Amino acid sequence: MREDTKAVQSAGTAQGRDASHAGTPERGKSASGPGALERGKSASGPGAPERGKSVSGPGALVQAKPVSLSGGSVHAKPVGHAKPVPGTADGEKSRYKKISEEAVKPADSITGRRKKKAAPPEEAIVLDHVVKTYQMGAPALNGISLKVKRGEFVFIVGDSGSGKSTLIKLLLRELLPTEGSITVNGTNVVRLRRRKIPKFRRGIGVVFQDFRLLKDRNVYDNVAFAQLVIQAKARDIRRNVPMMLSLVGLAGKYKAKPKQLSGGEQQRVALARALVNNPPILLADEPTGNLDPKNSWEIMKLLEEINEKGTTVLVVTHNREIVNAMKKRVITMKKGVIVSDEEQGAYIDED
Numbered sequence: 001m002r003e004d005t006k007a008v009q010s011a012g013t014a015q016g017r018d019a020s021h022a023g024t025p026e027r028g029k030s031a032s033g034p035g036a037l038e039r040g041k042s043a044s045g046p047g048a049p050e051r052g053k054s055v056s057g058p059g060a061l062v063q064a065k066p067v068s069l070s071g072g073s074v075h076a077k078p079v080g081h082a083k084p085v086p087g088t089a090d091g092e093k094s095r096y097k098k099i100s101e102e103a104v105k106p107a108d109s110i111t112g113r114r115k116k117k118a119a120p121p122e123e124a125i126v127l128d129h130v131v132k133t134y135q136m137g138a139p140a141l142n143g144i145s146l147k148v149k150r151g152e153f154v155f156i157v158g159d160s161g162s163g164k165s166t167l168i169k170l171l172l173r174e175l176l177p178t179e180g181s182i183t184v185n186g187t188n189v190v191r192l193r194r195r196k197i198p199k200f201r202r203g204i205g206v207v208f209q210d211f212r213l214l215k216d217r218n219v220y221d222n223v224a225f226a227q228l229v230i231q232a233k234a235r236d237i238r239r240n241v242p243m244m245l246s247l248v249g250l251a252g253k254y255k256a257k258p259k260q261l262s263g264g265e266q267q268r269v270a271l272a273r274a275l276v277n278n279p280p281i282l283l284a285d286e287p288t289g290n291l292d293p294k295n296s297w298e299i300m301k302l303l304e305e306i307n308e309k310g311t312t313v314l315v316v317t318h319n320r321e322i323v324n325a326m327k328k329r330v331i332t333m334k335k336g337v338i339v340s341d342e343e344q345g346a347y348i349d350e351d
């Protein structure tokens with residue numbers, strides 16, 4: 001297993017950029033957050049695990065159990081007792097102060113062992129007058145302002161070249177804006193230090209048109225890879241990977257290599273990888289661009305289901321039929337600006 005782990009990790013270095021996208025927030029911090037996927041439920045979701053097949057052999061798929069990810073992984077910290085400096089009047093004073101403060105606190109704040117978390121931001125994504133100019137040509141984005149609330153599902157549509165992928169890259173901090181501000185998951189992306197980028201990206205799952213799977217690795221390892229990147233515990237990996245594969249209806253194919261799968265199945269693997277670390281946001285850049293209508297629908301329904309479990313989902317697409325049928329918020333871009341933003345919108349015809 002250790003050999004295997006190494007191999008996956010080294011395979012990953014070549015695709016380091018993708019790897020950090022595949023990952024998500026620090027376990028414990030995010031898993032119990034409001035954006036968290038309700039994993040317990042998901043195990044019984046569509047394509048429930050094909051148990052008979054899956055529970056055998058090394059690296060075998062473990063039966064998915066509904067387990068709260070937050071359980072045991074939050075580092076419990078005792079309520080802080082001020083440490084008096086021994087033998088000083090100050091020390092004595094602070095100790096008494098602490099005791100008297102505690103006497104008037106409600107019981108649960110005295111006994112509660114967990115550090116209080118800051119409330120997550122209400123907005124998952126905020127862009128304010130964002131301009132992005134590449135070295136040459138007209139700006140790819142020319143004054144975009146946009147808010148996406150936590151838990152929303154949003155389609156981004158627009159002609160080729162209208163700036164949709166540039167927007168996705170800015171949200172991932174693959175690019176910096178020329179002007180304007182961008183906040184994702186409460187992080188100011190423009191001010192984000194380079195060394196903090198990998199951790200930031202763990203809060204965003206991402207899928208692309210071309211799947212971007214590790215070709216020489218099987219389905220299980222492709223998904224497990226995202227967990228290895230964040231140094232998840234082996235037992236968490238054994239639990240989470242099968243659960244995600246069940247969610248996307250691929251529990252029975254965990255040993256298959258990408259080339260043995262259909263396009264739709266490959267995109268499901270990519271989706272499982274994007275979600276296995278429980279990110280509060282999922283970005284999808286034309287996820288159905290290479291798929292036939294049936295598989296496109298299945299992927300979109302899966303995205304909707306993921307959204308219903310609490311993940312904020314932003315999908316760039318050209319799929320007019322699906323956009324019109326799903327009645328979600330639709331943002332239409334044209335030449336780097338937003339020309340329409342409608343709740344329960346539809347694909348707007350050009351001209």
Ligand code: ADP
Pocket residue numbers: 134135136137139140158159160161162163164165166167
């Ligand atoms: P979309 O995803 O909507 O098709 P993009 O965001 O990919 O649009 O592109 C928006 C505009 O920016 C296009 O005119 C494109 O040619 C230009 N563009 C995209 N990437 C680059 C780049 N790396 N260098 C220069 N121009 C780019």
Ligand code: MG
Pocket residue numbers: 164165166
């Ligand atoms: Mg694009």
